[in-house]
Amino acid sequence: MDQVEGMLGTSPSIHAIFGLIHKMAKTDLPVLVTGETGTGKDVTAQAIHARSPRGEGPFVPINCGAIPETLLESELFGHERGAFTGAVHQKKGKLEAAAGGTVFLDEVGDLLPVLQVKLLRFLQQGTFERVGGHETLRVDARIIAATNVDLKAAIDRNRFREDLYYRLGVMHIHLPPLRDRGQDTLLLALHFLKQAADVQRKPLRGFTPEALNALCAYRWPGNVRELSNRVRRAVVMAEGMEITPQDLDLTGEVLQSTDSLDSLRAAHRRIEVELIAKAISLHRGNVTRAARDLDVSRTTLYRKLLEYGLERSLPSAALRPAS
Template sequence: MATILIVDDLKSTTDAVAQIVSANAHNPLTAASAEEAFALFKESDVDLVITDMKLPNKSGLDLLRQVREIDPMVPVIVMTAFGTVKNAVDAMKWGAFDYLTKPVSMVELEVKLDKALQQRSLLLNNQDLQLENNYLREEVHQQFSEIIGQSQEMQEVYSLVKRVAEARSPVLILGESGTGKELIAHAIHTNSDRSDKPFVKINCAALAEGILESELFGHEKGAFTNAIRRKPGRFEIAGAGTLFLDEIGEIAPSVQVKLLRVLQEKEFERVGGTETLSMRARIIAATNLDLEQQIASKQFREDLYYRLNVVSIQLPPLRRREEDIPILIAHFIAKYASELGKKIKAMSPAALKCLCNYTWPGNIRELENTIERAIVLTRNDQIDCEDLPIHIQQKNDLASDDSVDEEDLTKNMEDHEKKLIFKALLETRGNISKAAAKLNIKRTTLRYKMEKYDFLRYKFE
């Protein structure tokens, strides 16, 4: 049960909102002024503030600033009318979680209340991320120091890695690009009895067929043009350690045949050589392709697949590890702030919300690149929404405006469209071209809808 502070000088409003809060099993506190609200906030453990912008003496914006100074982790939802545009803009600049237009819809209030409290929980979990990381690394997963994550999906991966590490069988790691397959391969090696021996990796997709064969098996002097001396291959270099074959699904059929023989016979020859060498390394392979589909299309050998797939580990995409996103963000902020020599204290709640709402098709690699970019670009001591790529901001804009079910479908759709347009105009300060781009509609279409909803009379500044 959360404690929610409701602020409005109209008792009818605070009573109505308090009734909805109570109906959702939360504890409401009410205040009629910013001063009274701030006093309650300081003496109570408040999880969410819902305040009118127009209050006697001090405004809702003043209260928002005071709340943010004491505890930036507490989300604030402001209530405003369409006519008070400047106040709404200022509230969003100062980090208001969201806004409600009067008269307040009960269903909309419930939806945004739930979202705000989820955000509060997320921020609280994020507050001591560095301590949590240290605990996880030192107490729970001492042998997985390079891997960040505490979600249930990753707990299952850790458990499987520990069991797999004790065996000597080949391992096939499956997962989308950017999910950390190499880190898992290295963790298997580190936790095995081969940890004091070489961990050798090769990206099979990065090399042409002839070069890949030479890199894997080595070559003799004179085996081909420019082969001026004998060169050991990765199998030879790995010795009794671990050989990690990344992007195994990309290798050519001729190399697949030779790799199959190595796995079956545990022996190989260098290119251009006759001496048979023993293969002692443990093989870990990884791919982001669907190998069964590759087999069906005759692009990957079925017998090689079964040789490699003795044990498989499926890595979850980042969109299924939502609770790990704040932890990864904190890790990358600490990493790149140090590397780039910038004093970044934190990430704003609005920016964190933006990143958590994004689906991350590029997974952890995309998140890491996004944080590095933000640290390079930011001029402040914290990362804000404007420091993030525009496509991530746009995805968040669309995700944050959920429509609600009502009997009048047409009215509901118009209300939803009206709020999307209004929010876009607020965030672009009335720049029609930028707002149209944010909404992914034509400028003329936006102009028409602004006339339809009587928005042309407002000054979005």
């Protein structure tokens, strides 16, 4: 029940996130989503919105880091005619455009102090004025904000208001980096491989054992986005039937040291997922053959595929009940 569309993962840490998304979708309170780049902050914000009672309403993203500071205020709050040179018409801002829905303030750490004040007031009172306007406006829009910078550090440097931080972060979701999500890396790699191979119409069987090892050992600084990009690129580059570390461009990378010990259970899961993923990709989704290779029954293999969420990496025909 804890699945979230567009987000895959079976690791305990991502499951905890799915649970939070469900809970936070039920309220109107602001949410702060944090995490390294590529961990899924956008998809998380969209998922919260989509599952909320506002799901039918607009989802309006605005990137606070990408819009010139001088324009951001008017982008967000709108402006009145004549508010500044070039303001020939009155314009509604994103906040008004999101009435009945959600505004997604991406890179909220880049918001200038004056706008932080204005946002804080909106969060506290639900009111604001357009740039150059005197009329106090009220709009029913939920705020979800995201950042990959450490807002606590920004507060210490007086770059971010502490009161705004606490107001925004009433509910906080911190997305774990991909390297802390265990078997999810392989699950996602297979998913992206299947997707890209379908698009490119390339009959790829899967990853070589060396490539699987490289996928597991790499640190993934760009997280899910990097994984998706590398796999897509590898599918284009691949000359053989299987993707190699060279195709993934993961040969010269510094590999994660494994000086911390897995628990036995975690190690067991990791090895099981790795072997199952390998067998499934080797037999291109043929569960009967994969089960034979792994020396387990089809039923056992199905159960494990479901348990690890690997069934999503199978062609849909392979999931029909055993005949």
